[in-house]
Amino acid sequence: MSKKKVLIYGSGLTSRIIKILLSEDQYELYETSPPKKNIQTVLHPHIFSSVFLRYLSKYVIKINIFKKIFREEIFSKLEKKLQNYKIKKIIFENFDFKFFENEIIFFNKKNKINKRFDYFIDCSGGCKIIKEKLQNKLITLYLSKSTTLISFYVKVLFNLFKSKIFRNNTFFLKNFHLTILNQKKDIYSFTFVSNKKIDKNLCERFLFKLLSKNKYEIIKSIKWFHSKSHFIYPKKDLKSYIPIGDAMMKTDPRHGLGATLGLLQCIFVSKNLDKQNFDDYFDKYKSFFNKIGKKKSKIFRRKKLKVLFRFMPFYNELRILYYLRNQKKLFSEVLELID
Secondary structure, three states: OOOEEEEEEOOOHHHHHHHHHHOOOOEEEEEEOOOOOOHHHHHOOOOOOHHHHHHHHHHOOOOOOOOOOOHHHHHHHHHHHHOOOOOEEOOHHHOEEEEOOOOEEEEEOOOOEEEEEOEEEEOOOOOHHHHHHOOOOEEEEEEEEEEEEEEEEEEEOOOHHHHHHOOEEEEEOOOOEEEEEEEEOOEEEEEEEEOOOOOHHHHHHHHHHHHOOOOEEEEEEEEEEEEEEEEEEEOOOOOOEEEOHHHOEEOOHHHOOHHHHHHHHHHHHHHHHHHOOOHHHHHHHHHHHHHHHOOOOOOOOHHHHHHHHHHHHHHOOOHHHHHHHHHHHHOHHHHOOOO
């Protein structure tokens, strides 16, 4: 019996994870990427929640979730594991394509090449070309959420006390959320997220006050916008197209759920790809999308932030368990699909 052919489209975190999870004997894997690498992919400060780390370690790569883990370390481990698998490449620009209920045909008329795939897994984050091809075969829900994101990559030396505070934390302030992630040794990303009007000058002034007692250097910065959240899924007569991550479900960045949702979706798809019954899967994620769209974050006033700063270093080592417990409640309905 011939292996089923799976084409994975995308170059981000979820594409790496699904390649590893599907790299078994029953599938013949192909990969293709968007024509241009988006700078946001390079600078995007992924938030690795406790649930993400727990399930990444359980299903994908072994990591110590209680140890300090850098973003670069996770991507390095994923790339190292991918080297063990044979995944064939297709140059996306050379082909046109058509979707059918149970297959996808990629073709190049000039060179008279046709390639047939059983599944097209979209990890692109929402490619316009794909959506245009499938516009009559997809159901789309939108929630208007106008959000501004400004990220700074900063080289800064912290003492032990402050390094624990700034390791991987989100602070919910009056005018914006500030997520601080330790990307690698002495390199931190500071991401300001707000549904109000903010600009780089405002954020840089805040950074100066926050880091004024430390020697620091801003290496890179980027500003982008999230205009609306979406949930996109195929109609029942299209079983060959499977969206994962932002291609299926893009939520308000203030919640920091993208990496976790992408991972959980990858795990489910890898376990159920041949069953082709995704009705319950799409229903549960649609319910979660509507629930999270109404979720509001707590606001910590600045005076409360000072109290938190005093408390956090002593709590930091155990907080992974505390957050894991609370986050499993948040993700309970979609975790039921894989547990």
